[in-house]
Amino acid sequence: AQKITQTQPGMFVQEKEAVTLDCTYDTSDPSYGLFWYKQPSSGEMIFLIYQGSYDQQNATEGRYSLNFQKARKSANLVISASQLGDSAMYFCAMRDFDTGNQFYFGTGTSLTVIP
Amino acid sequence: ETGVTQSPTHLIKTRGQQVTLRCSSQSGHNTVSWYQQALGQGPQFIFQYYREEENGRGNFPPRFSGLQFPNYSSELNVNALELDDSALYLCASSRTGGGNYNEQFFGPGTRLTVL
Numbered sequence: 001a002q003k004i005t006q007t008q009p010g011m012f013v014q015e016k017e018a019v020t021l022d023c024t025y026d027t028s029d030p031s032y033g034l035f036w037y038k039q040p041s042s043g044e045m046i047f048l049i050y051q052g053s054y055d056q057q058n059a060t061e062g063r064y065s066l067n068f069q070k071a072r073k074s075a076n077l078v079i080s081a082s083q084l085g086d087s088a089m090y091f092c093a094m095r096d097f098d099t100g101n102q103f104y105f106g107t108g109t110s111l112t113v114i115p
Numbered sequence: 116e117t118g119v120t121q122s123p124t125h126l127i128k129t130r131g132q133q134v135t136l137r138c139s140s141q142s143g144h145n146t147v148s149w150y151q152q153a154l155g156q157g158p159q160f161i162f163q164y165y166r167e168e169e170n171g172r173g174n175f176p177p178r179f180s181g182l183q184f185p186n187y188s189s190e191l192n193v194n195a196l197e198l199d200d201s202a203l204y205l206c207a208s209s210r211t212g213g214g215n216y217n218e219q220f221f222g223p224g225t226r227l228t229v230l
Contacts, residue, residue: 004157035219043203045158045221091157095219102171103148103207103219105157 003027004092006106013082014114020067021077021109023092033095034075035103036066040088048090051075082113118142119208119222127228128196136191136225138206146170147189148219149181150205158205164189165211193227201229 005024013019025034036048051059051066059066067076079086092106118141128134140147146165150158160173164183178194187208193200203226209219 037221043224043226045205045207047218047220093157102160102163102173103150103158104160105150107157 003096003104004094004106006092006109008109009107010110010112012112012114013079013086015084016081018078018080019082019111021079021090021092021111023075023077023106025073025075025092025094027073027094027096029096031097033097034066034068035093035095036064036075036077037091037093037105038086038088039091039108045091049077079111084113084115087111087113119206119220121204121206121222121225123225124223125226125228127230129230130196130198132196132229133192133194134196134227136193136204136206136227138189138191138208138222140187140189140206140208141220144208144210144218144220145187146209146211147183147187148207148209149189149191150207151175151200152203152205152224153199154202161191170211196229198229201227203227 032053034051038046049061049064051068058068063080065078089108091108093103120139122137148163149161152158161175162172163170167183180192182190203224205224206222207219
């Protein structure tokens with residue numbers, strides 16, 4: 001079964017606008033972590049933001065925020081004030097502590113920021 | 116800067132050959148995970164090494180093997196290369212047993228092409 005689902009293969013956003021990238025996850029473990037990574041064309045995975053399953057508040061890191069809806073099992077990434085440099089692939093990932101330290105990744109969303 | 120390094124950057128091999136990829140973990144991290152990322156896909160977990168032993172494995176055949184050294188660096192070995200092994204191989208380091216368990220930083224990757 002797919003652990004992480006990203007349903008948006010590609011997204012476009014106007015520069016300076018906000019954009020939401022969707023992510024849903026599947027786990028029966030009450031303890032897990034959710035991550036978002038950015039992968040530019042260079043290939044390196046860049047950590048953006050983390051949300052723990054027991055965290056009461058949504059995580060924020062600068063222009064990135066994570067809209068965590070536990071009952072819906074969703075962890076959407078919100079990027080505010082988009083910049084041209086935000087154009088990249090974005091991956092949602094989950095660390096399922098029930099299966100150790102393995103990270104499960106989604107198939108990614110390609111974001112293009114339009115000037 | 117993540118501090119995770121990988122070598123080589125690119126590699127071209129032919130079917131049936133063997134390959135060794137190398138990874139140096141970030142300072143303070145004792146765990147190394149390896150991922151295979153095929154073109155247009157999300158990373159797939161191969162295995163993880165902690166305390167010089169395999170600590171979890173994804174759905175990869177035994178011809179994928181690894182090592183971790185006392186300095187926490189790691190190698191990924193792939194025997195009897197197949198065309199489908201062509202991918203970006205990502206190494207990630209983290210810390211098990213203390214510290215920020217939510218951290219996992221990736222190296223720049225090794226792009227392997229099998230002809």
